[in-house]
Amino acid sequence: GHGDSEGAPGSVYGLWDYVGDSAAFVRAVLGEGGPPLLILSHSLGGAISLQLAGARPELASAIAVIEPFGMGRGRDASIFTDP
Numbered sequence: 001g002h003g004d005s006e007g008a009p010g011s012v013y014g015l016w017d018y019v020g021d022s023a024a025f026v027r028a029v030l031g032e033g034g035p036p037l038l039i040l041s042h043s044l045g046g047a048i049s050l051q052l053a054g055a056r057p058e059l060a061s062a063i064a065v066i067e068p069f070g071m072g073r074g075r076d077a078s079i080f081t082d083p
Contacts, residue, residue, distance in 0.1 A: 018048045019055065026059050036061035043067055 007013060026037065039060050041049040046068030053060040 015047060015051065018044070019051045022048055022052050023056050023059065039063045041065050041068075043069060 027034075030037075036058060037060055039049045039053065039062070041063070042065070046065035049060075049063055050065055050068055053063045
């Protein structure tokens with residue numbers, strides 16, 4: 001769930017922030033060049049995983065998404081290379 005807690009001061013919680021965090025987490029756990037994941041996701045996780053698989057296809061071997069909500073536009077894989 002989304003929880004009832006306040007957000008961290010100064011933090012941004014946009015879709016692409018979640019995508020970048022997810023890619024960093026996968027790299028930290030599996031290592032760079034680790035095996036691709038089978039991703040099963042729902043709702044917000046679905047939107048995140050679709051963008052992740054599109055921007056970093058080497059991280060996903062397959063993806064199943066149930067009821068993703070609308071995704072942002074105008075971003076590309078540069079979020080992983082821009083400082």
